[in-house]
Amino acid sequence: MKLSARLFINVLIISSFVLSLTSCDSILGKILDKAEDDLTKEAEYPSVDFESGSAILHYGDSKTLSVTASVDDGGTLSYQWFSGTKNDSSKATIISGADSSSYTITAPNQEVEKTYYWCQVTNKNPKSGKTNSAWSSAYDITVSNIIRYSGDYITENTTWDSTYTYFITSWVEVEKSLVIPKGTVIKFAKDAYLETSGSGTITVNGSITDEETAPVIFTSYLDHSVGITIPEYASSATKAEKGDWKGIEISGAQGSKFDYVIFRYANISALELNKKTTVQNCVFTNNKSNDDFSGALTIREDANESVVKNNIFYNNDWPLYVSANYSVDTSNIFHNPDDESVTNTNQAIVLECGKYIKQGKTVNWMVTELPYFAAHGTWVSVEAGGLLNIGDDDNDVDDDNDVIVKFNNGFYLETNDSNGLIKLGQNSILTSWKDDEHGGDIENNEQPADPEDGDWDGVSIAGADCFGWKNALNMDSERVLYNDKSKYEE
Numbered sequence: 001m002k003l004s005a006r007l008f009i010n011v012l013i014i015s016s017f018v019l020s021l022t023s024c025d026s027i028l029g030k031i032l033d034k035a036e037d038d039l040t041k042e043a044e045y046p047s048v049d050f051e052s053g054s055a056i057l058h059y060g061d062s063k064t065l066s067v068t069a070s071v072d073d074g075g076t077l078s079y080q081w082f083s084g085t086k087n088d089s090s091k092a093t094i095i096s097g098a099d100s101s102s103y104t105i106t107a108p109n110q111e112v113e114k115t116y117y118w119c120q121v122t123n124k125n126p127k128s129g130k131t132n133s134a135w136s137s138a139y140d141i142t143v144s145n146i147i148r149y150s151g152d153y154i155t156e157n158t159t160w161d162s163t164y165t166y167f168i169t170s171w172v173e174v175e176k177s178l179v180i181p182k183g184t185v186i187k188f189a190k191d192a193y194l195e196t197s198g199s200g201t202i203t204v205n206g207s208i209t210d211e212e213t214a215p216v217i218f219t220s221y222l223d224h225s226v227g228i229t230i231p232e233y234a235s236s237a238t239k240a241e242k243g244d245w246k247g248i249e250i251s252g253a254q255g256s257k258f259d260y261v262i263f264r265y266a267n268i269s270a271l272e273l274n275k276k277t278t279v280q281n282c283v284f285t286n287n288k289s290n291d292d293f294s295g296a297l298t299i300r301e302d303a304n305e306s307v308v309k310n311n312i313f314y315n316n317d318w319p320l321y322v323s324a325n326y327s328v329d330t331s332n333i334f335h336n337p338d339d340e341s342v343t344n345t346n347q348a349i350v351l352e353c354g355k356y357i358k359q360g361k362t363v364n365w366m367v368t369e370l371p372y373f374a375a376h377g378t379w380v381s382v383e384a385g386g387l388l389n390i391g392d393d394d395n396d397v398d399d400d401n402d403v404i405v406k407f408n409n410g411f412y413l414e415t416n417d418s419n420g421l422i423k424l425g426q427n428s429i430l431t432s433w434k435d436d437e438h439g440g441d442i443e444n445n446e447q448p449a450d451p452e453d454g455d456w457d458g459v460s461i462a463g464a465d466c467f468g469w470k471n472a473l474n475m476d477s478e479r480v481l482y483n484d485k486s487k488y489e490e
Helices: 003-039
Strands: 046-051 053-057 062-065 069-070 075-085 102-104 114-125 131-135 139-143 146-149 152-154 165-168 171-174 178-183 185-188 193-196 201-205 215-221 247-250 256-259 259-264 270-271 276-278 283-285 295-301 307-309 312-314 320-323 349-352 355-357 362-365 372-376 379-382 385-389 403-406 412-415 422-425 429-434 458-464 466-469
Touching: 046 131, 053 062, 069 075, 102 114, 185 193, 193 201, 270 276, 379 385, 412 422
Parallel strands: 053 139, 146 165, 152 171, 165 185, 171 193, 178 201, 185 215, 193 247, 201 256, 215 259, 247 270, 256 276, 259 283, 270 295, 276 307, 283 312, 295 320, 320 349, 349 372, 355 379, 362 385, 372 403, 379 412, 385 422, 403 429, 412 458
Antiparallel strands: 046 069, 062 102, 075 114, 114 131, 114 139, 458 466
């Protein structure tokens, strides 16, 4: 019995040991299975939160793109930004060094076409080391140093930046102060224009000196020689030409200023003044006029206090159109200073007549380089105490530097009071607009001159006892030509 008991105990011990070994094998198996699962476990795809959109940046501007990503497997997230010119991440290019959850784009000083940006977020499983990635949606950015205006009002005091090229696609109305610094280029689309209204003024401060050449340039959208080329017209075979844009009209407050400015390729008037303005050291070239004889620069009667001096006019249809009671400064020149043979298509200062020279007002028609042309309004009237000087009354004036005034059909000069004065310089000439012998062919029709008596009416002088047509004030027959002599009193 004792042996049997001992045997039983041994059998029990052995059985327990066997059972223990079986249990350990099961646990070990589970451990091994788990380890194998960890080694083969796939990484979770990151959940990426990113607000897509688009932006236009100008030089110096910046835009920061940011993503937020998460996983539930405890993995480690890494980031890489890509870019491309197509909205297709499979064709994107890696951006070196852009490996954080955010990326900042700073606009360079050049045009950059629309570029798409994505962030690839990668999750690395901490146990298996395996990875999976997810892409953000796209964000597109265009870098343009062209600032566009289209039917806009400037309602706050504004200063533009010469770093940019400004492109006016339809119109801009300036209601406050607009300051344009040296070196700025402003381009206009077909028939686009710029104007002031209300309290609006434009101050343009270009520079053309021996040390610095930085004029402000107003020009056509097709003028690729200055500023930044407008991308949508870069491949156009069409070149800039006269009449591409409508011009600038000053109708707001007094006090606008244009200093060292180039105006080219405008239509009607590159610059029209309806309020007192300073225009000096400017160049007007390749500007078109309409059928109303508008000049590259037009000065209306309400702008008669304007200062207009030291400007250059050449290759325009008509260079200058002024109210007849405005005195054009003789410092202005009407040819290319580098080639005096290059003048204007119609080489004359157009006078808008139908104007009074009032008491205390002196008007000087003194420019000798080209003739004056009385084109609109039929008459100029000098009131009591008013004075119209036509040329210098100096006997030393050279005949080659005569002041010549040409008159359209039916035009006349008058004094409407005995105290109103018209003074005709010693060598000045009043004649028909058809008279090519004096002052050249302002019609530019290359036709033989065909002036005749009666082309214009003449000069009507108010005296103490009469008011009638007189060949007076030294207005002899050699200097008053092709007028209606039948009107003169003997």
